[in-house]
Amino acid sequence: MERIKLAIEKAKAAEGDSGWSGASQLHDANDPEASAKGSTRREGASADLGSMRYLQTTVVSLDAAHLESHRVISHQKSHPDSWAFDVLRTQVLQKMDENGWRTLAVTSPSVESGKTVVSINLAISIAQLTNRTSLLVDFDLRRPSVARSLGLDRPLSLNDYLSDRVDLGEALVNPGIERFVVLPTNQPVTGASEVLSSSKVGNLIGDLRERYADRIVIFDLPPVLAADDVMTVLPRIDCVLMVVGSGVSTQSEVEEAMTRLSKANLLGVVLNKDEVPAQNAYY
Template sequence: MERIKLAIEKAKASRADLVSPGGRSPHTPGDTGMPVDQETTARDGDTPDDLGSVQYAQTAVVPMDPAHLERHRVVAHQKAHPASWAFDVLRTQVLQKMDESGWRTLAVTSPSVESGKTVVAINLAISIAQQTNRTALLVDFDLRRPSVARSLGLNRPKSLNDFLDGHASLAEALVNPGIERFVVLPTNRPVNSASELLSSAKVGKLIKDLRERYSDRIVIFDLPPVLAADDVMSVLPRIDCVLMVVGSGVSTQTEVEEAMNRLSKANMLGVILNKDESPTQNAYY
């Protein structure tokens, strides 16, 4: 624990100062909204390499199961939950720093596996979508071990896999999980040659299209751990900024420092200490 804190202090000294509390407490999600969300899709016959001509189509809405969300620690949509405020604070810090630089795309990663980066990415995206002047799009770019769909309980036949293979339009791959202004681009199956795909022109055009389609949109990319492979370094130059999630008791100081070194050329917003079991509470409430 102390080693992780020391590493985070070093990261804070050399990067933007942004730390959010995290925890393992049980969650009790509530009711979801009923959105009517519009997204763009490639015209019939277009491939992922040709996104210049588009038409509008309504994104499929798949309401989430509260019990499933509870098991997977998704809480940001439930304002009565004692942990949701932490993601709202994180949201405000993130948006302020992104707005200062005109950034609209954010990567979420971690030094190593089991740090909770996907849980943070999902809750942060939901919290951003709750602001009426924002929309949030969450993209599962952890192509080797995709987990966003599983965490949200989404079971859709089409996903990012099919879009990149040219077997589905973007609209067919997108899904609204029952929350207003929140859209997910899931990945259903692991991808071979993930690093090569993430650095391809096809993915580069996709990122640009997702970023520029709507001026009020924040696009969050759930990336694999930095130290797992070179996937993060392959795609990060195309994303505006990055947030690193460090799991307390999961990553060592050496792993955190190595991850920071690999991200040295990126716009680092900050580091989140996740899974901290020390007592925390919002005393105001």
């Protein structure tokens, strides 16, 4: 209780110094300490983002059957395949920590490779670490599918933030999993490449990266060969993981995708949809 009182007093003092005004109490579900202890906190608007404010993150409950039908299983430690995403998580985090990276893009050479499934399961697996939080952003603006895969049915999303209809905090959602927050996209965005190259998106990426030191931000991007969206936004993201669906992409498609990613920090390639029985050899 004493820590909570001190935090409130500190927040009031900060408000007096900065002149910021807004909601009197804020609870960010992506802050593990605030989530665990019920503390309140204030977030001033970033100098680069003008009036952006983080409001209380909406918490929703997901349907377990829907998740499993869409191959979202990393939250089930009893599931025989969940270990694969834990292995991927450990290897990804070790490499990111070595370089001080906090933002990760997930893409694929072509469609139907399973990049969104990998993005979701990896983000959930990271959030299960008590010293980490994860934020999953649907940046596949032409064919967004994160909300559909999770079974999220909310009226507000990244679309509304990009159109200046809501503050960012109103578009964020905690899908009932501790330390995990999602920024979904509900509808395809016209001029996706131009939007991803805009200063608004650049400021958004920077703010999401810097706001919490323990947070890993995962961006679900479109396939590399689908358009120039990936090449447009990758310079703003620390590193990238490529998902290759077994039997989905041709060798020439994989090679071309690797060429287009040659200037990015490529962590590695995940082989997905492999029909060979898994025996602790995910890659």
